[in-house]
Amino acid sequence: MSASEFELLRTVTLGQYLPTGSAIHRADPRIKLLAGLLLVVAVTAMSSIAGLCLSFALVLVGFLAARIPLGYALSGVKPMLPFLALLGILQAIAIPQNDANTTVFWRWAFITLTARDAVAVALLFLKFSVLVWGLSLLSFTTTTTELTHGTEHLLRPLQRVGLPAHEFALTLNVALRFVPLLAQETERLMKAQASRGADFGAGRGWNFVRRFRRLIPLLVPLILSTLQRAEDLILAMEARCYTGGKGRTYLVHFRARASDYAMLALVVVVLAAALAASATPADALAWRAISTLWR
């Protein structure tokens, strides 16, 4: 049993903002969000190794410009590796890619590994890396407050067509405020019940009913107190004249500078180029190279 047996906050690392004061940190959060959104959409649609490599290079340049140590960024990806490996295996086995003109590496029962499978797995890895690194770049360089304000301001034009932009941002903000509180509360409850002899460490056996019953001393008070908090917060908001997004004004305003637009333009150009790369024979070249290497 370690000294931090009950330290739940250690595992709650929301918004791992890493202030280095770089130009990327100072950029307009709306532009950063937009760039992030474009990256996600473009990369999801991309299916060429060359295009993904280009996008990956873009993200790396972003990390360098933000002065975030690559080792630190890599450590964030590590916990996801087993999950990614499993996905890779499933991709290779479950989605057969064996048309006539591909090289077969290995065949066992109904499982066939071909060069196309190898390319598909490589694509999956690349896609995933670009997405995770791209989004963590956003969270390393933008505070949660900037993120919620940025989201609200970006979505505000859509309010006219009935999208609840303000409500969405407020929900996000309140959730971010209450997660650490709930973690603290759970910690206190665990300690209090442990003081009365409860034993949470032992997850013996597969008796789910018994394991669930052990959680009741935590769940009941936690749910009750969360309801109480919600009720209090609603009262506090009502007392401050909250009636939804209509007619609100805003303390925070963002002004995008020329450099911000330049950054966005760069992202657009690179992503367009990366998407265009799918239409070139680079992809075909890549998997031909792999099959040649195999022989």
Place this chain on the structure above:
Amino acid sequence: MTEPLIRVQNISYTYPAGTGKPALRDVSLTVNPGDYIAIVGANGSGKSTLARHLNALLVPNEGEVWVNGWNTRDRAHIRDIRRTVGMVFQVPDNQIVATIVEDDVAFGPENLGVPDEELPTRVAEALAAVGLEGQGQRASHLLSAGQKQRLAIAAALAMKPLCLVLDEATAMLDPAGKAALLDILRRLHDAGTTIIAVTHSMSEAAEADRIVVLSDGQIVAEGSPARVFGDAALLEQCGLEAPPVARLAHLLAHHWPDFPTDILDPEALADAVCRFLAAPGAVPTTPADDVSDGAGWPSSGIAAQDPWVALDNVHYTYLQGTPLENRALRGVHMEVRAGETVAIIGPTGSGKSTLLQHLNGLLRPHSGRVRVLGYDLADPRCDVRALRKRVGLVFQQPEAQLFERYAGDDVAFGPLMFGASIDEARERVRAAMNSVGLPFEAYKDRLTLALSGGERRRLALAGVLALDPQILALDEPTAGLDPKGRDDLIALLRQWRRADRAIVFSSHNMDDVALLADRVYIVADGQIAHSGPTRQVFANPGWLAEFGLGLPPATALAHTLALRGCPVPTNVLSLEELAQAIVRLADERIRV
């Protein structure tokens, strides 16, 4: 005559989901601009319900509430009403909306549609009014409890209200936080803001110009503090107690029937005492004999034994190795012996709770040694579960940790977890419930959630006492209780003490410490700043003032009297002791 700001006319209110019992019955109240009103009453008397009617958070079933000429039933003026009457609630964390201080202050004005360019000025002014200037960019969850409540006031002020309603806003603050908040209220009042403070702290109510006493949903008294606090019988009947100055005056009136009982100011009390002891000039200047601890808890004899608790240079750091690292304990030394009651006092965040959690092995020291009843926590093989059975730990607001439907079942949880048989558990539950004043037969099948706040707190305490611990550790045992609930709990703990038991507790209430503790440790910044027998610690006001802690009311009054030339001992701990000392002084004077 100016138009009243708020007019409450014969309102009644019953909560729709409640027991059907009305929370307010035929209540009328007039608030004039510039008033400072305290609404007092025991828990469940309806004072929060009344407060929520003042800005249309609740609308009465019967009767009317008018705010600045607008009826609270009129939904068209709801914004005007809420902008006029700002609200601050009890729990600091539950009323902050935004993650950043500035955003939270701006929330109200933003909702009102205050022009964008005016918002920064409003935010800055509101923050300055509560002493949080320049802190706009701080993360709201990293503020102290006192700062959070000041933020909540700023958030209300940013809407430029004419009146501020505070619903037990100081209940969860340490003495320094409370004092800072009261100071802000006084300044706002001087600047013209109407203040309505809901509280069960009578010393806070004494700040007001007018006190409204609620009992069982009805206003039972209304008047100046001197008048209301002069009526001791009424206060007691409502589960309240007068502030210390008034209580001392009442005690002295037992000896001198014509001693004035409508005094609230310590200086005025000192004057009256001096007058009764004859002219101040005639007072002999020989210093008073100190009160001695003749009837105190046995400490000699036991002192020779090994201490039950021994902390030696204990260090503990939260979130060690992360950017949020927080060094909570930095070399703490502490001892508790059999039969002792030890208090731990200090400002919020000084490490009191961390210290208590070392006593039953919830936390283990990162360095240094903790030995409790022969268990060595530094030893990785130490059986902490066995230790937890012998050291009962009661957390802050333990009533929030109850989880069973029926009261008896909740108390049985501990004994059953530690392997007691059903019959044995039943006997332990019976003994524990009886000892906290919730008779087993009458209460075992009561619904936990239907008990009152004070009953729930005592039930939670029974849940720990059912383990029959040797050491009882309590974190802020009386916080948030009304005067009656607090008295009951203190009496219960005094009764539980025995030569073969020990109590360790933390508290922000110096009166609790004076009434219970044999010895006191002052914790500040993760270290023991001072320690000693209770009388000795309270004989050093400087030790306490250093950390924003006050003296117990009786000790503070004794100091005031001594400064006025009454040679009373300054190391008294209770009002009864002080009254006796004054009377003894008078008797000696007669003999001379």
